[in-house]
Amino acid sequence: MQPLCxxxxxxxxxxxxxxxxxxxxxxxxxxxxxxxxxxxxxxESCDCCSWDGVECDRDSxxxxxxxxxxxxxxxxxxxxxxxxxxxxxGRLNLADNDFNNSKIPSEIRNLSRLFDLDLSFSSFSGEFPxxxxxxxxxxxxxxxxxxxxxxxxxxxxxxxxxxxxxLAGTNFSGKLPExxxxxxxxxxxxxxxxxxxxxxxxxxxxxQLTYLSLSSNNFISGTLHWLCNLTKLNYIxxxxxxxxxxxxxxxxxxxxxxxxxxxxxxxxxxxPSWIGNHTLFTSLMLGSNGLHGPIPxxxxxxxxxxxxxxxxxxxxxxxxxxxxxSRSLVSFQLNGNNLSVIGNSNDSxxxxxxxxxxxGGCNLSGEFPSFLHGQNQLEFVELGGNKIxxxxxxxxxxxxxxxxxxxxxxxxxxxxxxxxxxxLPWNKLRYLRLSGNxxxxxLPIPPRSTxxxxxxxxxxxxxxxxxICNLTSLVILQLSNNILNSKLPQCLGxxxxxxxxxxxxxxxxxxxxxxxxxxxxxxxxxxxxQNQLEGKIPRxxxxxxxxxxxxxxxxxxxxxxxxxxxxxxxxRVLILRSNxxxxxxxxxxANFDFQRLQIVDLxxxxxxxxxxxxxxxxxxxxxxxxxxxxLYMQVVSSFQLPGFGMTYHFDYSMTITNKGLCGKPLSxxxxxxxxxxxxxxxxxxxAAYPLEFGWKVVVTGYASGLVIGVILGCxxxxxxxxxxxxxxxxxxxx
Numbered sequence: 001m002q003p004l005c006x007x008x009x010x011x012x013x014x015x016x017x018x019x020x021x022x023x024x025x026x027x028x029x030x031x032x033x034x035x036x037x038x039x040x041x042x043x044e045s046c047d048c049c050s051w052d053g054v055e056c057d058r059d060s061x062x063x064x065x066x067x068x069x070x071x072x073x074x075x076x077x078x079x080x081x082x083x084x085x086x087x088x089x090g091r092l093n094l095a096d097n098d099f100n101n102s103k104i105p106s107e108i109r110n111l112s113r114l115f116d117l118d119l120s121f122s123s124f125s126g127e128f129p130x131x132x133x134x135x136x137x138x139x140x141x142x143x144x145x146x147x148x149x150x151x152x153x154x155x156x157x158x159x160x161x162x163x164x165x166x167l168a169g170t171n172f173s174g175k176l177p178e179x180x181x182x183x184x185x186x187x188x189x190x191x192x193x194x195x196x197x198x199x200x201x202x203x204x205x206x207x208q209l210t211y212l213s214l215s216s217n218n219f220i221s222g223t224l225h226w227l228c229n230l231t232k233l234n235y236i237x238x239x240x241x242x243x244x245x246x247x248x249x250x251x252x253x254x255x256x257x258x259x260x261x262x263x264x265x266x267x268x269x270x271x272p273s274w275i276g277n278h279t280l281f282t283s284l285m286l287g288s289n290g291l292h293g294p295i296p297x298x299x300x301x302x303x304x305x306x307x308x309x310x311x312x313x314x315x316x317x318x319x320x321x322x323x324x325x326s327r328s329l330v331s332f333q334l335n336g337n338n339l340s341v342i343g344n345s346n347d348s349x350x351x352x353x354x355x356x357x358x359x360g361g362c363n364l365s366g367e368f369p370s371f372l373h374g375q376n377q378l379e380f381v382e383l384g385g386n387k388i389x390x391x392x393x394x395x396x397x398x399x400x401x402x403x404x405x406x407x408x409x410x411x412x413x414x415x416x417x418x419x420x421x422x423x424l425p426w427n428k429l430r431y432l433r434l435s436g437n438x439x440x441x442x443l444p445i446p447p448r449s450t451x452x453x454x455x456x457x458x459x460x461x462x463x464x465x466x467x468i469c470n471l472t473s474l475v476i477l478q479l480s481n482n483i484l485n486s487k488l489p490q491c492l493g494x495x496x497x498x499x500x501x502x503x504x505x506x507x508x509x510x511x512x513x514x515x516x517x518x519x520x521x522x523x524x525x526x527x528x529x530q531n532q533l534e535g536k537i538p539r540x541x542x543x544x545x546x547x548x549x550x551x552x553x554x555x556x557x558x559x560x561x562x563x564x565x566x567x568x569x570x571x572r573v574l575i576l577r578s579n580x581x582x583x584x585x586x587x588x589x590a591n592f593d594f595q596r597l598q599i600v601d602l603x604x605x606x607x608x609x610x611x612x613x614x615x616x617x618x619x620x621x622x623x624x625x626x627x628x629x630x631l632y633m634q635v636v637s638s639f640q641l642p643g644f645g646m647t648y649h650f651d652y653s654m655t656i657t658n659k660g661l662c663g664k665p666l667s668x669x670x671x672x673x674x675x676x677x678x679x680x681x682x683x684x685x686x687a688a689y690p691l692e693f694g695w696k697v698v699v700t701g702y703a704s705g706l707v708i709g710v711i712l713g714c715x716x717x718x719x720x721x722x723x724x725x726x727x728x729x730x731x732x733x734x
Contacts (some may be wrong), residue, residue: 005056008085009063010046013039013054015082023074026098028121032070055091065091069118076102084110090137091116101125101148108132120144120166128172130154138162144190145169155179168192168213175199181206192216192237200241205229213237215261224248224262237261239285247272247286261285263309271296278302285309287333292316295339300324307331311358315339319362321371324352333358335382343371353377360408361385368393379403384410384433391418401425410454411436423447423467434458435478443484449473456480456503463487469494480505480527487511488533496521496544505551506530513552515540525549529575537562546570553577553601561585561607566593572621573599581605587612596621 017036035053048063049056055065063086076099077083084107092111095118104124108117109131117132120142128143128151143149144166152174156162163185173195180186181203188211197218204212209230214237221242227233228250234257244266251257252274258281267289275284276298283306284299292314299308300323308329315337322344324332329352334341341362344351355377359369365387372378378400392409397419404426414437417424424432424446431452434444439458445467446453452475460482469491471477477499485508493516495502505527512535513528521544533555541547548570557579565571566588574597585607588594591614598621 005046005048005054005061005063007046009088010041010048012082012085013048013051013063013066014041014046019078019081020073020075022072023098024072026072026074027070027096029070029096032072032096034073035068035071036073057088060088062088064088064113067091067093068097069093069095071097073097074100076100077105079105079107081105081107084108087111087113089114093118094122095120095142096122098123103127104129104132104143104149106131109135111135113137115161116140118142119146122146124149127151128170136161139185140164142166143170147171153177153180156182158182158184161185164188166190167194170194172196176201178203180204183207187211189213192239200226202226208232210256211235214241215239217241221266224267225250227251228253230254233257234280235259238265239263241265243267245269247275247291249274252278256280258304259283262289264288267291271299273298275299276302279304281305282328283307287311287313289313295319297323302326305329307356309333309358310337311335311360313337318342320344321351327352330354330377331356333382334362335360337361339363343369351375355403356380358382359386364388368396372396372399374399376400377403380406382406382408384408384412386412388412388414390414391416394419397421397425402427404429406431408433409437410434413438415439416441417444443468443479443482446471452476454478456482458482460484464489464492466491468492471495472498474499476501478503479507482507485509488514490514490516493517493540496523498522500524500546503527504531509533511535513538513557517541517543519543521546523547524570527551528555529553531555533557535559539564541565542567544568549573551575552579555579557581561602563589563593566590566618568596570596572596575599575601576605577601578604581607583607584609585611588614588618591618593618595619 017039022034038052039048048054049061053067053071054063055067056062057064066086066089074097089111090113092114093116099122101123103126104119106129109129112135114135115137116139118140121144124143124146125148128149130151132141133154139161140163142164145168147169148171150171150173152172153176155177156179160183162183164187166188168190169192171194172191175198176191176196178201180201184207186207187209189209190211190213192213192215194217199220200214200222205226207230210232212230212233212235216239219241221244223245224238224243225248227236228248231254233254236257236259239261242265243262246269247262247267249272252272257278260281261283263285264287267286269291270293271286271291273296276296279302281302282304285307287309288311290313294317295310295315303326305326306328308331311333312335316339318340319334320342332354333356335358339362341359341364351371354375356379360382361384363386364383367390368388373395376399381404392414397417405428407426407429408431410433416439422445424444427447428449429447430449432446432450433454435454435456435458437458439455439460441460442462443455443460443464445465448470450471451473453471454476456478457480462484463486464479464484466489469489472494474495475498477495478501480503488509488511492514496518497520500522502523502525506529509531510533513533515538517538517540523544524546525548527549529551530553533552534557536559537552537557542564545568547568549572550565551573553575554577559581560583561581563586565574571594582605594615595618597619
């Protein structure tokens with residue numbers, strides 16, 4: 001009969017339970033449940049050995065294991081936690097909970113019998129206690145995917161029993177120590193998506209590794225030949241490790257190899273023939289390299305393949321998807337090569353059920369590819385940059401309606417959807433790109449789940465349907481370069497609660513811009529240029545304090561200069577060109593107005609009077625110092641929006657006018673007085689600071705010219721900037 005657990009250990013567990021709370025969002029596993037719910041005292045007895053997640057020694061009754069993974073736990077573990085009273089613990093698994101970015105208590109090192117410790121996916125932060133690495137019996141340590149957990153690897157000594165070390169997705173940094181070669185028992189090593197640097201230790205060859213993942217670090221570049229000595233490897237992941245050279249033929253001697261992931265490196269040459277004969281492969285990922293030549297057909301016949309990624313290389317030739325023989329293949333990506341993909345010519349040969357399918361830029365032509373018939377498990381589909389014509393067929397619209405998350409059909413010759421629907425049928429869709437086609441008719445509306453919707457560069461007509469305002473999860477909405485018209489819907493402000501990018505450029509919208517931007521506005525880029533919009537710049541735009549780019553050029557906006565935009569702390573681009581803006585440009589209200597501005601265009605409006613000198617003083621983002629020396633940039637013509645991989649381009653090769661403006665550098669004077677720079681001063685000044693200021697003011701050479709037109713954000717030495725304001729621009733205002 002198994003003995004009851006020790007009372008003091010049972011009460012220690014109850015105290016530990018009480019120190020945390022149950023939170024339904026604390027675990028990501030769909031099958032998670034609160035294991036501690038069963039922890040109760042039954043009468044006077046406290047048999048913790050029967051509790052969920054608790055393991056006891058059969059002879060002594062001591063608690064030796066605690067598995068609370070995916071238990072919906074939320075809170076923190078203090079240094080005096082009752083957990084540390086369980087001194088007989090050998091296994092401790094707290095993975096997939098939420099410890100609220102608290103620190104891992106160093107007292108864990110006092111649990112000297114621990115041989116298995118799993119703290120992965122649990123929202124720990126701070127510095128990882130080095131003492132845990134020194135636990136004498138530790139064989140398994142996983143702290144994966146705690147992104148705010150910092151630390152470094154210590155020097156390892158001989159005698160360590162460590163077999164598995166998993167640090168992926170943490171903030172660990174520094175170098176991998178050469179002493180890692182002392183871990184003679186180490187079988188699995190995973191430091192993917194960390195911040196390690198330096199050379200990959202040569203002492204890896206001393207180990208008997210079966211699993212090695214070094215992906216996404218900052219290692220010094222090298223070839224892959226060192227892997228050939230690790231003959232027991234069955235899993236290799238070296239994506240984004242700056243590796244170069246050819247794929248070594250000696251890797252063919254790794255007879256147990258099932259996973260080879262070398263994407264996003266600088267590999268060259270052809271795919272070696274041994275890969276097509278290596279029947280154990282389940283995952284082969286060689287994307288984003290410089291590999292060339294034809295793809296060996298034998299690769300498509302690998303019987304156990306589950307994932308094949310060869311995208312973004314220099315492969316050429318023809319690929320017949322009918323050759324794919326692995327029924328378990330769920331991810332197939334050939335995007336961005338010089339390949340021609342043809343469909344299955346034998347309808348009796350069923351294709352694998354893909355979840356991820358990437359055939360962008362693969363010279364697919366004619367009607368929508370028929371080999372997609374029956375692909376009802378699709379989650380991620382990229383068919384952009386092909387020559388697919390006609391309608392998106394009804395049969396495709398009825399595929400994967402409950403699984404499809406990502407659909408990219410950009411850059412084809414598609415004209416519309418065969419089946420007319422109010423809302424597109426893919427209920428879980430998050431990403432939809434239809435840009436660069438020949439879509440006609442009304443704007444298609446994706447489901448409410450959509451986060452990114454890009455349908456620019458088509459021939460869409462009519463109004464924006466009000467149903468688009470139900471897309472309250474949208475982050476990016478791009479409708480530019482269509483023939484959409486009518487007024488903008490008032491409810492468009494609904495999406496400003498979630499959206500970062502709103503691009504309505506080059507349509508035929510008319511009427512006022514809706515004054516409906518939310519008080520919780522998240523917009524970072526707004527482009528409504530080249531329409532027929534009228535009225536004033538809406539004052540509710542003041543709610544969009546995260547705004548970085550605002551472009552409303554070439555409309556009919558009738559308003560005064562929007563000085564109230566000056567308080568926006570991140571505004572870098574302000575383009576008001578070619579509207580009906582008028583009146584005086586008053587002095588900035590504070591010396592920090594428009595401080596981040598790098599591009600401003602006020603041309604082709606009806607402004608009057610002087611351009612206040614104070615703006616030149618405020619535009620500090622147009623200057624900087626690097627190591628006491630000025631850096632000079634070329635004309636800034638594009639801006640990237642961080643986090644979205646999106647670049648906005650601006651063309652500033654123009655001459656601009658505001659007839660009512662006066663003062664230098666315009667030819668029109670503002671009144672009596674000398675507004676030129678005396679010759680002596682001018683010579684002295686330009687000699688002291690040669691004419692190489694890193695900004696440019698575009699001016700006309702005749703008539704009333706331009707005042708600011710464009711100031712192109714560049715980099716300028718601070719002293720030169722101050723000198724320029726004091727000795728030159730100040731004289732324009734006389």
